[in-house]
Structures are given as C-alpha cells and as structure tokens.
Amino acid sequence: MFPLDYDFVDTTLKITKDLVAKPKEERYEYDVTLLTNCLLGLIVFPKENALGAIEPRPLKDLKGWGVEPSQITLECQSDKCRQHKSGNTPRHVVYHLRNAVAHAGVHLWGETEKEITLVKFVDWPPGAKDPVFEAEIPVSALETFAVKVAEQYKPSLKASIR
Ligand SMILES: [Zn+2]
Numbered sequence: 001m002f003p004l005d006y007d008f009v010d011t012t013l014k015i016t017k018d019l020v021a022k023p024k025e026e027r028y029e030y031d032v033t034l035l036t037n038c039l040l041g042l043i044v045f046p047k048e049n050a051l052g053a054i055e056p057r058p059l060k061d062l063k064g065w066g067v068e069p070s071q072i073t074l075e076c077q078s079d080k081c082r083q084h085k086s087g088n089t090p091r092h093v094v095y096h097l098r099n100a101v102a103h104a105g106v107h108l109w110g111e112t113e114k115e116i117t118l119v120k121f122v123d124w125p126p127g128a129k130d131p132v133f134e135a136e137i138p139v140s141a142l143e144t145f146a147v148k149v150a151e152q153y154k155p156s157l158k159a160s161i162r
Pocket of ligand 1: 074076077081092096
C-alpha cells in the first residue's frame with residue numbers, strides 16, 4: 001500500500017483549478033457538483049498534523065481568501081478552541097468546516113434547482129445546546145478559500161509521508 005493523501009489533494013487541486021478556469025458556458029451540467037465535492041474534499045483533508053500549517057491570523061487582517069468574516073458565526077467556547085484556534089482565522093474556520101462536513105452539517109443551496117451557488121456549514125457537536133459554528137459561503141468564495149487552504153497545507157502533508 002502507498003500513502004496517497006498528498007496525491008489525492010494534489011489531483012483534487014488540479015481538478016478544482018481546471019473547473020474554475022473553465023468558462024461557465026462550457027461547464028457540463030455536473031461540473032458545479034463536482035467542484036463542490038472537490039472543495040469539500042480539500043477542506044476535510046488537513047487532519048491534525050497539517051492544520052498547524054494553515055494561516056493563523058484573523059480573516060479581517062487578510063486579503064484574497066474569498067471568505068468574509070461576516071459570513072462566519074463563531075460561538076465556540078471549548079478549551080480546544082480557546083487554546084489553539086481562537087478567533088476568526090482560516091485555521092480555526094477550517095477546523096469547524098471540517099467538523100461540519102464530517103458530521104453531515106453541510107447544506108447546498110441554489111438560485112435554481114440545478115446549480116449550487118451557496119454552501120451552508122453547521123458545526124453542532126453532539127450534546128451542545130446550539131451550533132458552535134455556522135457559515136454561509138458562496139461557491140465562488142469557497143473556491144478561493146479551499147484552494148488557498150490546500151496550497152498551505154500541501155507541503156506539510158507531503159512531509160508527513162514517510
Ligand atoms: Zn472553535
């Protein structure tokens with residue numbers, strides 16, 4: 001068996017970039033679904049060992065990440081969040097996006113029945129009274145964010161292969 005984490009992320013990034021570069025009128029019917037799958041895959045992949053490679057500064061101090069602070073609601077109070085990932089940073093946001101994806105807290109919305117335009121993420125840990133994290137991110141912003149995140153953690157993922 002070969003460790004293919006890196007290759008999975010690298011290939012998914014290539015597919016994402018191809019899809020994003022394709023003019024809208026040339027997209028196949030299923031391209032936006034495929035793109036959304038790619039973006040979710042790229043977000044899920046930075047496990048604990050690669051999460052530390054993702055930008056720790058707040059989104060409000062950054063440019064070109066796609067996602068705006070106003071699209072994110074953070075209500076988390078856990079010790080883990082306070083110690084390691086506090087604030088509205090890409091690293092903290094990815095942590096909760098990953099939880100939302102892994103625990104079926106992802107909901108896809110569209111202007112029509114055929115095209116996904118918005119992805120809603122909800123991280124609601126078992127037993128919690130309310131969600132600890134909610135985000136409503138347009139697919140176009142998610143494209144920018146997921147590609148940037150993947151580019152940041154890719155080297156760590158490669159280094160973790162022994
Ligand atoms: Zn948190």
